[in-house]
Amino acid sequence: MSYPLNPDVLKDDVMREPIRAGFGRGLKAAGQANDQIVALCADLTESVQMHLFREAFPERFIEVGIAEQNLVTLGAGFARAGKIPFVSSYAAFSPGRNWEQIRTTVALNNQPVKIIGSHAGVSVGPDGATHQMLEDIALMRVLPNMIVVAPGDSLEAEKATKAMAENGKPVYMRLAREKTPIFSTPEAPFEIGKAYVLREGHDVALLGTGTMTYQLLVAADLLSKEGIEAEVVHVPTVKPLDAETILASVKKTGRVVTAEEAQAAGGFGSAVAELLGERLPVPIKRIGMLDRFGESGEPDQLIDVFNMTGAKMMATIKQFIDTMPRYHQD
Amino acid sequence: MPRTNLTLIQLEEKANKIREDIVSMLLAAGSGHSAGSLGLADIFTALYFNIMNLKPDEPEWPDRDVLFLSNGHCVPVQYASMAEAGYFEVSELQTLRKYGSRLQGHPERERLPGLENTSGPLGCGLSQAAAYAYDLEYIDKQPHRFVYVVMGDGELDEGNIWEAAMFAGKYKLGHLIGFIDRNNIQIDGSTEDVMPLEDLKAKWEAFGWHVLEIDGNNIESIINAASEARAITNRPTVAIAHTIPGKGVDFMEYDYKWHGVAPNSDQAKLALEKLRTLDGKITHEGAGV
Numbered sequence A: 001m002s003y004p005l006n007p008d009v010l011k012d013d014v015m016r017e018p019i020r021a022g023f024g025r026g027l028k029a030a031g032q033a034n035d036q037i038v039a040l041c042a043d044l045t046e047s048v049q050m051h052l053f054r055e056a057f058p059e060r061f062i063e064v065g066i067a068e069q070n071l072v073t074l075g076a077g078f079a080r081a082g083k084i085p086f087v088s089s090y091a092a093f094s095p096g097r098n099w100e101q102i103r104t105t106v107a108l109n110n111q112p113v114k115i116i117g118s119h120a121g122v123s124v125g126p127d128g129a130t131h132q133m134l135e136d137i138a139l140m141r142v143l144p145n146m147i148v149v150a151p152g153d154s155l156e157a158e159k160a161t162k163a164m165a166e167n168g169k170p171v172y173m174r175l176a177r178e179k180t181p182i183f184s185t186p187e188a189p190f191e192i193g194k195a196y197v198l199r200e201g202h203d204v205a206l207l208g209t210g211t212m213t214y215q216l217l218v219a220a221d222l223l224s225k226e227g228i229e230a231e232v233v234h235v236p237t238v239k240p241l242d243a244e245t246i247l248a249s250v251k252k253t254g255r256v257v258t259a260e261e262a263q264a265a266g267g268f269g270s271a272v273a274e275l276l277g278e279r280l281p282v283p284i285k286r287i288g289m290l291d292r293f294g295e296s297g298e299p300d301q302l303i304d305v306f307n308m309t310g311a312k313m314m315a316t317i318k319q320f321i322d323t324m325p326r327y328h329q330d
Numbered sequence B: 001m002p003r004t005n006l007t008l009i010q011l012e013e014k015a016n017k018i019r020e021d022i023v024s025m026l027l028a029a030g031s032g033h034s035a036g037s038l039g040l041a042d043i044f045t046a047l048y049f050n051i052m053n054l055k056p057d058e059p060e061w062p063d064r065d066v067l068f069l070s071n072g073h074c075v076p077v078q079y080a081s082m083a084e085a086g087y088f089e090v091s092e093l094q095t096l097r098k099y100g101s102r103l104q105g106h107p108e109r110e111r112l113p114g115l116e117n118t119s120g121p122l123g124c125g126l127s128q129a130a131a132y133a134y135d136l137e138y139i140d141k142q143p144h145r146f147v148y149v150v151m152g153d154g155e156l157d158e159g160n161i162w163e164a165a166m167f168a169g170k171y172k173l174g175h176l177i178g179f180i181d182r183n184n185i186q187i188d189g190s191t192e193d194v195m196p197l198e199d200l201k202a203k204w205e206a207f208g209w210h211v212l213e214i215d216g217n218n219i220e221s222i223i224n225a226a227s228e229a230r231a232i233t234n235r236p237t238v239a240i241a242h243t244i245p246g247k248g249v250d251f252m253e254y255d256y257k258w259h260g261v262a263p264n265s266d267q268a269k270l271a272l273e274k275l276r277t278l279d280g281k282i283t284h285e286g287a288g289v
Ligand SMILES: [Mg+2]
Pocket: B152, B153, B154, B181, B182, B183, B184, B185, B186
């Protein structure tokens, strides 16, 4: 069964929406379905799109002020009281500032707190490096018990929000600020822990998470025009990785490229490299932020400058294919 | 209505038994935090045997009062109190800090029914207690239940505590009752040398709390403080409980060097002798080294 892609995904006027908007809708819907859900925010309610929940369920919305350590430890306390707390701020501050509190009171304590980090990646734009969180995937995926999700578009963020509301586990979800092209469809599947083959090909496997999956679809289309058929796999759950789907694609293609709007070191690319290093060693190229911070600029401009547009990735991938042999399976 | 019908004298005896448990479990463990655990024995005795509404044979009883221990390194006093209250066998205390034990060096909620939180890294307990109290006040609306939290004084250096204090003050969390173990010591020395906390009462008042100053080694004043705190429903209450670190073991009392140290067998023997004959009015058998 093939993944139902948005038929307009490669058009210039593809519909775009901030991924965080999907979170806002998903949280409200989850709140309607389950009255145990509470939402906590650290003075960024509209920015992280919690205002929809606040308006619908004012008695279950708690303003915490600019205090991210308190934000997440309150979340742990609400969980102990039987609630399902969603706690949100910018990713730079949560989990950026309160990581130890998350480690002790959420991960080790194994409470189903849903930590929502918005404004991740360089596409935050003009605010600059301080606010462009790049290390969150690395920080969160090393925590036992923690699930790490990076939805690819707003529709998927909505589904992911509803799914994590009911899974009974600690979850980190990273969201982007800017409008992101919608590649999925309302009927597209989403399950925590699952990866999805969006496009089939046999020359190289392109694995994307978060905002980068769309760019990989663009890159694959450009590569196809040069006679290279790439398989594009969307991996919205960074932890646990869907090893089965990833290994199947890599087995078929013998080469792999990963893409994320985050530090490749310790991030999604590292997670894939760890999996393949142990299970199926093949040449791998990681696209992402390579041991450097971002800086101020327009979001599209920064994605281009840091070689993360479809066109720039196409060139990187082409060079990778030209220089690295395909690993042949028997 | 108090949870048990122990008289004040019997509660004091219970506290003493808990101190003996602490000394013997720390000796068996070979490491752990002596001073704070001993100093808190009266507060924990009061909580587990008089103040809190609990069912030791039903740790998740939905109507229970809850206790968050914020300074997790003092957990030996909680384990000992729980064992004496009937949550588990007193003999299990001897497994403290050993491989496979439910009694981890710092408390882990999932390992031992009856623990409300996982703690050790300081400054995180008040927030969790405040969230629980918020839930009781505004969401689940269960005015008959109360949330207790025990904090160290040294851990008040942590910013997280004051974020939580501000939160609890803003939302007037009348079901939240804190005890600060004001023993004036932390690892590097006296709290006022390391990082002054005074005027501590004025600080909490400024954050919107009702503040009591009590003798934290006097069970009657602890019980009275809790009862006053429960009567004040329009804001959170904190009792600054002045305690003697190492209380009950004369060579440990007031000495910050006993913060993170366990007694050796000679020291434990001395300590247990001292505890068993306290003021010549209490005699115990058993709880051997
Ligand atoms: Mg102290």
